[in-house]
Amino acid sequence: MTRVHLSRLPGDRVRVTGDDPVTLDRAHLAAYVREREPDQPRWVWDDTARWYPELLAAAVRVARCHDLRLCHRLLVRAPAVDADLLRGEESEHWDRLGPAAPTDPVLFSTDDAAEHLSADLEDARQLAAIDASAEAARLRLLVAAESAGALAAAEMTYAGVPWRVDVHEELLAGLLGPRPPRGARPRLLEELADEVRRLLGSPGLNPDSRPELLAALRRSGVEVADTRAWTLRRIDHPVTEPLLRYKKLAHLFQTNGWAWIDEWVRDGRFRPVYQPAGSATGRWSSNGGGALSFPVQVRSAAVADDGWALVVADVAQLEPRVLAGMSGDEALARAARGTDLYQGMVDDGAVATRQDAKLGLLGAMYGATSGESGRMVAGLTRRYPAAFGLVEDAARAGERGQVVRTLLGRGCPALGGSWDESPDAPPADLDDQDRRRRAYGRFTRNFVVQGTGAEWASCWVADLRNRLWRLGADGPVDARPHLVFFLHDEVVVHAPAQLAEAVTAAVTEAAATATALLFRDQRVDFPLSIAVVRSYAEAGKATEPAAAVSTGGPAPAPDLS
Template sequence: MSLSRLPDDRVLVVDGDARVEIAATDLPGLVDEREAEQPRWVWDDTARWYPPLLASGVRIGRCHDLRLAHHLLRRAPAADQALLSGEQSELWDRLGPTTPTAPALFASDDPAEHLRADLEDARQLAVVGASGEASRLRLLLAAESSGALVAAEMTFAGVPWRADVHDRLLTELLGPRPLRGMRPRLLEDLADQVRQALRSPDLNPDSRTDLLSALRRTGIDVPDVRASTLRAVDHPVVEVLLRYKNLAQLAKTNGWAWSDQWISAGRFRPSYQPAGSSTGRWSSNGGGALSLPAQVRPAAVADDGWRLVVADVAQLEPRALAGMSGDRALAASARGADLYQSMADDGAVASRIEAKMGLLGAMYGATSGGSGRLVAALTERYPAAFGLVEEAARAGERGEVVRTLLGRGAPRLGETDDVDPDDPAVDPAGRARDRRAYGRFTRNFVVQGTGAEWALCWIADLRNRLWNLGATGSLVERPHLVFFLHDEVVVHAPASLADDVVSLMEQAAATASALLFRDLPIDFPLTTSIVTSYADAGKAGTGTE
């Protein structure tokens, strides 16, 4: 059942051959009534349609996000691009994600605001149906759309957040809340210490140019002021400067202004962007949820009588590599909690650290030095897995498109650059350098992208299991997802159901593995914690990083 925006706050509803126009204000009632039939809701952007439904108390089971699907199919090697073209297709090509500052649902007369969902849906169905990899693409599009539902629900529900705890943490680290435009007192004290150490009384340590000049005047000749560069410098200023930079970043990204904007009614409500990166990994287009620092995590506190159930996957991408390559030897090592230790126990290498260095070296292109020697040795033990990433790298260097297990295509060589690497005017050495760099990208793309696909299937299945566990009540009255970060999820659940949630997390992980890797059993063990504060999650550690 497709929904299209029309002028004058109207909605076009297409259900098979039936077409009807309704007022936007009547949409929640229609969706709530038809949801019992378990329809597939089709719309241009979940982030625009779903939040008003959630605010009206309506939760849906399935959708098809045309915007996400369109951009995915545009890059998919198995998709016939000619079938994706037609009326309004150029507008779909340009359609970007809804942002927190986007206008209201029907506020604009821009043609892109009134796209025909039924026409685009028919084209996408034709593209998938004609593909030689239809089943994989269907799974990928379903997982992508389910992820969009999860993103909207997590923003709606929010992470339980104690603003008073957050303020106390900031005060302890930075000093009392300052006037707008001023540094907190303790941060200003550190700035003064930096000025004294560098004998630069007027120095603004937030200015990269000024700081570099002050460092060089003191005899510290560094190319930049990155933390990794400064740590290699033997000078008393380094310790205090690194502390200043760390706390200044905290004040900027998660300080009082951030709290004013993103914390409301006891909840942190960031805005997620599914498929925000080319590999399918999420990003954040508001609130910075994907970089929540440890200093403020104690403010994430479950409601009274509730718990935060946290789960993260051990070594997600190496396990995804084992599954997508069909390498049974590596799959055998992946059984159990620590893949790297299993590789060492099997005699592939002498130690766990060598297993980790070799496998990560293969995925990230470390072909020289110690990692390079380990890659060569491990290739003999795991030829399918190591051969897959090597071929992906070579394909990238040839300028070919690579793809994930389910069919997401990588951006082409030069697609995001201003210069075409095949242009004869480009310096040959520069062209070769660009191709090697793209080969390193494609080497990792196939693995990271497949890992993202597994994670999408995991959270999509977990979402439905949590809804059924609650039995009755609204979304926020049942166990519900509140946070997702690549290989980690957080569920807010009544304390009495927390153990059940752990079991559902494990079941959903097994389901995701079976969906992607079929007959090749790949373990995706979880490290789980049931805590009151997010800061307490995983403190014991497992040694499986």
Template sequence: MPPSGVPRVALSRLPGERVRVVGADGERELPASELAAHVAEIEQDGARWVWDDTARWYPPLLEAGVRVARCHDLRLSRRILTRAPAVDRDLLEGDDADLWDRLGPAVAALPTLFPVDDRIEHLDAGVEDRRQLAAVAASSEAGRLRLLLAAESAGALAAAEMTHAGIPWSREVHERILDEQLGPRPPRGARPAELEALANELRELLRTPGLNPDSRPELLAALQRSGLTLTDVRASTLRRQTHPCIEPLLRYKRLSHLFSNNGWEWIDQWVRGDRLHPAYQPAGSSTGRWSSNGGGALSIPMQVRPAAVADEGWCLVVADVAQLEPRVLAGMSNDHALAGAARGADLYQAIVDDGAVASRAEAKVGMLGALYGATTGDSGRMLPALMRRYPRAMGLVEDAARAGERAQVVRTQLGRGSTIGGADDWGHTDEGAPADPDAQASRRRSWGRFTRNFVVQGTGAEWALCWIAELRNSLWRLGGQGALTARPHLVFFLHDEVVVHAPSELADKVTACLTEAAASAASLVFPDVSIDFPLNVTVVRSYAEAGK
């Protein structure tokens, strides 16, 4: 991770499209049009850029050809610190604190440095930075929090760079897939030919001439009139039914999803030239996992993956970590027996070899049950054996679940805190009436399942952030003197998977960078226990070839 002694330079927006720059050499103001050149000059000597929101500041710099090594994202960091159990919330109060709490994420797909001229757009980054530094310094877990804030901010830089660079994408391949699956592009508002043909077939089979298959109430009523006892029209429900309409209906749903989510309008909106530019939202969930601001940033369906094609002479290096959450549980619980099982490529088989359960399938079902709160059925039968063999690991998630049921905050390895989920309302129905004891107990158990998984999923997100932070910098160093997109660079990230676009001759070096970054992330997040995070790495021309 970046060194802590790097000079901090705070950037604040001012009225009139001007910027205040405050660094070790004093304060100055300059026009926004001169900011990129100024940042590039200072970046040569190293700096940590302190700003309100990376998605507001960094995209214009990238467009100007300026890449920065490190930043401190005040919005993301404040969100962490105000919820962290080890932070005194009073230290974050003061001038404009309420405005900082209200500051939302910019939409990275449509960045603008000066969107609206009001108070929330002209917050003083230096004032908030000093508050945050003081709150961290006073914490009993200052070291962990500094690492978390650095990783969160580095992730925001990576997200902006991935949106800027884009995923190499062949519009020709994508449109050919749509033509083959759906027929020619229809006029706006009309169904493609294949969907319309299936809709007509369903109308005949269900004897409902005016049926709109896209209307769930209409479809459900037509199915019920045909003798099917259904309460929903989910694909999983339909597959259990026997009727001539089921096969064409499932095909209709699959093709309708393709048309709606990755059809021609999606291409027009998100593919520019030969790049797909999806928009990420770092820490979009309470656990710290990312979400998407558009373009399906966290989901590239199998149907259209053939369109993700590397440039000529380049390749896609695809890597995902095996069994991330069980390994995270081993590390954060410091359960030496489970940590031993995690030192290898297949943790589930190691659990079998350890004598905890009889088969790999039982190990997987039992471990996932412990992580997600499935305490009945096959998962429930495995839990006692896992508890006996790995008491510290199983005890950690059980304690987190009990804390959630008591409406207490739980925390990740590096100190991110959970919310309490509206516990004040557990005793009432959604309409405000007193809830019966069974309903109250159900709500408490539900929140216990959330906190059980929060500690592990959130820590897994922290490991992944450290992984991509280390990887981002090692790829930059690997690329020589070129611009961001001329070097190996990240183009996709999904929880425990990354895709790197790289010159083919550097594929082996990129693979080594991926592995070294995973090991570095493990030592940063779990310094007191040795845990392996083995990667499945494939080098392909098209994303569709990964994992075959």
């Protein structure tokens, strides 16, 4: 496959290297990419978030890329990679290169050296580092999935989530009252604040101020350590109910109120900015609008366009199933065959109840050592030794200060500092080091599973993205079925209603591809719950029975960007 490198040059120019080197004015870049794209090259650039939005705005979609920023960060940390092979000219700039921020005004900003890095130079180093690794095949899959995720994130940012401002504003008016002047509370929220003040005998109270609210509660004989909702629910006082309602509605007003609409919704679309691999495990994050945690109260405003539908799919119990696959634990994999892994463990005779299975498995992945979870972990370790042993080994490695890795080779961040640096440290310091050991062990225990789950999801999204593109007869990304939301184990596709059945099949087939790519020698089921709805709020009510997606034997040819 041809690799075409794009590097920024001063003066709004682009240096293209590969089989046909050329220097272009930035204004001609979209036309050049459009002309070359039918040959399906892999575009190699420093940061997808800097290059791809401008191409999408010109109705140019690319199938494949290699995101050097994401992959440099990944490879430097990968235990199976010799990091020295990534050192050389400009490497210190790649170490510091961060993702493009939504406030960045243009693709080309300053004459700083970090703005004009040589894509071909860094690409050669990365390829050499991968080729020299004993885990080269897995790392190639990982960097391909990571880069495809960057393309998907840019497309989702560009397309946006269909959003009905009128529905959102009607919802706000019903719960909060008419839109207030800037800096004021809505009428119904202010009425609740007045009721809280009256019941606490504090006419000047600002219920949004934690210190003031704590003081007012204590003057009324209510001793609490904080003002969290779960704490307030335990107090016996007339103020409890209105105060809890106030806090819930104040949160809605502050996080998804009219100001949120003004900032994040344009042209009928909620437009957050997604950050692939925004966390250490490879999970995505977003840097605005709370895109990865739609509040239940406003989900009814996420409405498909007329004649279109939202296809919502999520994976049941993703991380426990990933643990079964990556550990090669045949017994746990058998329990996972079907729609409910926890019930499968009950049917297997491992535990008495589904709740016991859930407590034990989640306890093993998150480091529960006491109480009911700890008791279940001990029993299930004997029943599923490979799976429970894998996370236990990861925890012990973390406690020794060692770096652990995911199935495809992503390494966890190293523990800051070391307890071996000061052998003569006083006991207090040693106690602190022990706490750090245990905390890091809990992190590494979960990292191996959560990170591998993120890899499965990245492969799912990468394959699905290309399947969706092929379903559309013509037009740009947002005129065809396209991804609009992704959260760890859930995707939402906006599609013409007549293609909803084909999209459902594509989602299922992409999940099978992801499963085969990661667990080709181990049969593991990844059941999907799929709903075709008009509004995102309807997804939980209209979910189809989960379909088990499993694989065994050789993986199908991957369709990853």
